[in-house]
Amino acid sequence: KGPDPGIAQVKESLQAVKNKILVLSGKGGVGKSTVTALLSRALAASDSEKNIAVLDIDICGPSQPRVLGVLDEQVHQSGSGWSPVYVDDNLSVMSIGFLLDSPDSAIIWRGPKKNGMIRQFLSQVDWGSLDYLLMDTPPGTSDEHLSAITYLSQADLTGAIIVTTPQEVALLDVRKEIDFCRKSKINILGVVENMAEFICPCCQKSSQIFKPTTGGAKKMCEDLTIPFLGSLPLDPKIAKCSDEGKNFFEEVPDSPVVKAIERVVEGL
Numbered sequence: 146k147g148p149d150p151g152i153a154q155v156k157e158s159l160q161a162v163k164n165k166i167l168v169l170s171g172k173g174g175v176g177k178s179t180v181t182a183l184l185s186r187a188l189a190a191s192d193s194e195k196n197i198a199v200l201d202i203d204i205c206g207p208s209q210p211r212v213l214g215v216l217d218e219q220v221h222q223s224g225s226g227w228s229p230v231y232v233d234d235n236l237s238v239m240s241i242g243f244l245l246d247s248p249d250s251a252i253i254w255r256g257p258k259k260n261g262m263i264r265q266f267l268s269q270v271d272w273g274s275l276d277y278l279l280m281d282t283p284p285g286t287s288d289e290h291l292s293a294i295t296y297l298s299q300a301d302l303t304g305a306i307i308v309t310t311p312q313e314v315a316l317l318d319v320r321k322e323i324d325f326c327r328k329s330k331i332n333i334l335g336v337v338e339n340m341a342e343f344i345c346p347c348c349q350k351s352s353q354i355f356k357p358t359t360g361g362a363k364k365m366c367e368d369l370t371i372p373f374l375g376s377l378p379l380d381p382k383i384a385k386c387s388d389e390g391k392n393f394f395e396e397v398p399d400s401p402v403v404k405a406i407e408r409v410v411e412g413l
């Protein structure tokens with residue numbers, strides 16, 4: 146049996162995408178989808194000439210349509226593949242969420258069906274030319290990751306960004322994620338630490354809600370010699386914006402999270 150023809154199709158389809166980045170996390174709930182959406186918005190806002198897209202391959206929990214505020218949109222299929230949904234002139238998104246009858250439907254698919262969907266997502270979306278494609282993945286290392294890295298194996302993947310909280314249980318899983326990347330020969334662009342502190346809106350005092358006991362994400366990055374891309378604080382305004390699908394950069398431009406993500410983007 147020869148190589149899966151999907152590998153060549155994905156290579157061909159993503160040829161006009163300059164940077165192909167996987168966004169990973171060890172655990173769920175650490176803010177991977179929020180960080181993906183923030184990064185996409187920040188990249189799109191940083192240069193209107195640049196085209197950015199988000200591909201949501203979190204098949205069982207697609208949240209990009211909600212966070213990017215395009216929940217009721219539908220994708221269309223044309224001769225050249227699926228047309229993504231445009232969030233802004235230079236920001237588009239494709240998600241399994243657009244293909245579901247209801248946002249509450251649970252997807253119960255076995256591995257081969259998920260694999261087929263990921264192949265289609267990677268090879269049949271008509272993105273046009275892109276500067277950045279950010280791929281939001283499920284937490285951990287699942288079937289979806291294995292499918293994605295197989296199909297991307299000839300497509301010149303730029304690398305992975307790993308999102309974590311400072312909490313020890315999250316960092317433990319990040320170490321596994323790093324090991325997965327190393328074994329799969331995926332370049333690690335760096336780690337983003339989310340929910341690093343909470344600044345009280347009343348007294349401005351900072352609290353480390355997920356206080357690490359062994360030095361947190363920065364120390365782990367130093368130990369493992371991988372880049373530390375920065376820390377984002379907790380900000381309830383960011384959670385509200387995500388729930389309502391609003392543009393963080395327009396709604397809460399002064400949020401410390403927005404400032405911090407801009408610094409992450411500058412370092413990419």
Ligand code: ADP
Pocket residue numbers: 170172173174175176177178179180208339340377378379380381382383384385387388402
């Ligand atoms: P994951 O994709 O890792 O499962 P999400 O991005 O869905 O995590 O985030 C989990 C929850 O935490 C969401 O309700 C989101 O709005 C919220 N959240 C994520 N990052 C922040 C932050 N920096 N400040 C406030 N809320 C956040």
